[in-house]
Amino acid sequence: MTVRRKFLRNSILFGLGAPTLLRARPLFAQSDSIDLARVKEWPTMKYTTLGRTNFKASRLVYGCGAALSRRKNDALLNVAFDAGINVYDVGTSRYYGSAERNLADFVTEHRDDIFLISKSFLNASENEEPSVKRAKELAQQWRKDMEQSLSQLKQENVDAYYTMDAKNPLIVKNEEIYREFERAKQDGKVSYFGLSTHNRAAEVLAAAAETDWYHLAMVAITPAGWYDWNRKTVLPDSPPMVDLKSAFEDAKKAGIALVGMKVARHLAPRMFGGKNVKSVYESHYSEKLKNAELSVFQQSYAYVLENGMDVVNSDIQNFDILEENFLAAATSGEYVD
Numbered sequence: 001m002t003v004r005r006k007f008l009r010n011s012i013l014f015g016l017g018a019p020t021l022l023r024a025r026p027l028f029a030q031s032d033s034i035d036l037a038r039v040k041e042w043p044t045m046k047y048t049t050l051g052r053t054n055f056k057a058s059r060l061v062y063g064c065g066a067a068l069s070r071r072k073n074d075a076l077l078n079v080a081f082d083a084g085i086n087v088y089d090v091g092t093s094r095y096y097g098s099a100e101r102n103l104a105d106f107v108t109e110h111r112d113d114i115f116l117i118s119k120s121f122l123n124a125s126e127n128e129e130p131s132v133k134r135a136k137e138l139a140q141q142w143r144k145d146m147e148q149s150l151s152q153l154k155q156e157n158v159d160a161y162y163t164m165d166a167k168n169p170l171i172v173k174n175e176e177i178y179r180e181f182e183r184a185k186q187d188g189k190v191s192y193f194g195l196s197t198h199n200r201a202a203e204v205l206a207a208a209a210e211t212d213w214y215h216l217a218m219v220a221i222t223p224a225g226w227y228d229w230n231r232k233t234v235l236p237d238s239p240p241m242v243d244l245k246s247a248f249e250d251a252k253k254a255g256i257a258l259v260g261m262k263v264a265r266h267l268a269p270r271m272f273g274g275k276n277v278k279s280v281y282e283s284h285y286s287e288k289l290k291n292a293e294l295s296v297f298q299q300s301y302a303y304v305l306e307n308g309m310d311v312v313n314s315d316i317q318n319f320d321i322l323e324e325n326f327l328a329a330a331t332s333g334e335y336v337d
Contacts, residue, residue: 003237008036010097012261015033017038019204027143028219031281032163033060033319034076034079034319035319036079036128038323039079039082039110039323042083042213042326042327042330043322043327043330043331044084044316044330044331045058045059045083045085045288045326045329045330046058046059046329046332046333047059047084048310048311049096050087050115050134050215050257050310051053051216051255051256051257051291051310052192052215052216052255052256052257053115053160053191053215053216053251053257055115055159056086057086057087057115057257057310057311058084058085058086058087058311058329059305059310059311059312059328059329059330059332060085060087060311060312060314060325060326060328060330061085061087061088061089061117061259061311061312061313061314062077062080062085062087062088062314062316063089063153063261063313063315063316064077064088064089064090064103064151064245064316065089065090065091065095065096065097065099066096066099066314066315066317067099067315067316067317068090068096068099068103069096069097069098070097070098071097071102072102072105073102074105074106076316076319077103077106077323077332078093078106079319079322080316080326081088081106081110081113081114083326084107084114085326086113086114086289087115087117087311088103088106088107088114088115088116088117089112089117089118089119089218089259089313090103090116090117090118090119090149090153090165091118091119091120091149091164091294092118092119092120092121092148092284093148093149093150093152094120094145095120095121095164100118100149100153103153104152104153104154104155106115106154107153107154107155108154111155115159115160116153116155116158116159116160117158117159117160117161117162117194117216117310118146118149118153118158118160118161119161119163119164119194119196119286120142120145120146120149120161120162120163120164121142121145121163121164121165121167122138122141122142122163122164122166122177123138123141124137124138124168124171125168126167126168126199128168128170128171128293129162129170130170130171130174132176135171135174135175135176135177135234136176138171138174138176138177139174139176139177139179140180141298142163142177142180143180143183143184144295146157146158146161146189146190147189149161150189152161156188156189157188157189157191158190158191159189159190159191159192160191160193160194160215160216161181161184161189161190161193161194162193162194162195162196162216162218163177163196164195164196164251165196165197165198165199165206165334166195166197166208167197167198167199167200167204168200168204169200169203169204169206169207172195172204172207172208172211173207173210173211178193178213179212181193181213187255192213192215192216193213193214193216194214194215194216194217195208195214195216195217195218196217196218196219196259196261197217197218197219197220198227198229198262199230200221201219201220201221201226202226202244202247204217205219205247205251205256206247206250207215207244207254208251208254208255208256209250209251209254211254212254212255214230214254214255214256214260215255215256215257216256216259217251217256217257217258217259218259218260218261219258219260219261220261220262220283221244221260221261221262221263221304221308221309222241222262222263222266222304222332223239223241223263223281223303223304223307224232224236224238224240224241224259224280224281224299225238225239225240225241225243225244226244227262227263227265227266228277228299232265232266233266233267233286234280235271240284241284241303241304241307241308242284242307244308245307245308248296248308248309253254257310257311258308258309258310258311259309259310259312259313260304260305260311261312261313262307263299263300263301263304263309263312264296264297264300266280266319267280267296267297267300269279270320279296281296281299281300284303285299285303286336286337288335288336288337289303289335289336289337292333292334292335294328294335295324297324297325297328298324298325298327298328299328299335301314301325301328301332301337302328302331302332302335303332303336305328305329305336306332306336307336311329312325312329
């Protein structure tokens, strides 16, 4: 059975209150076709300041890891750039295969106009209490991965380099690891420190806010609360997102920009790591959002952007997914009270 998603399109007269149009397109279609006529009808992208970086970022982040892991897609990257997306997130070849290499030419062409993020693991367990020696080993591996990422990207520096899959608050607050970031910054390799987290996100985010070290945090979040990466669903007993605002505010007070990820993964078909549950978040939406001419994916993106996330990271595999998520990010304020 072919699975289909609805895509919101805005007419050329969007700014004059013209009615929205719906298109049905195949989910994760294999076609690489790009309809530039449709791009001309898109609304203007919205921007926000990324915490202490002071960078004016598009509210949609182009997630390049999985999307570019096997092949280049410069045509789609350039459509996104021309439409106003200026933040590009990728990751180590230890996890994302050839993604950094496949992004390199695009980055070289646009380096002065984009915010470039990459990341790598700290190979520590969830409950490890590292000795100084062990922490230095972890930090050195992170630095080694950063150097490899720069080589793959054909760049001398990235704007931000994350510790990937952070799940141990003790590691998040470890001074040896932060000192390695400071050395890399002094060497001109990186400007900002960040982390991504799928597990124990509440504790990890709180730990990051305590340190005053971090500039960005990418968290797995849904309208219903924290996303559980292991179970591929909402974390059991998680408060809904609306009740997590104090945690988000604490992070922002510490200068941390919040990047949402996995915000609609629960809604995707099982073959793409989701449950294919279409109405799982509706109880969290206002009547205005529930009745909006948006796909369930767009509703999720709009909601998280208007309830604490500064920007949202999307794994953009093809033009239709770019269009869908672009429109949600650019118009989210229209649908959330």
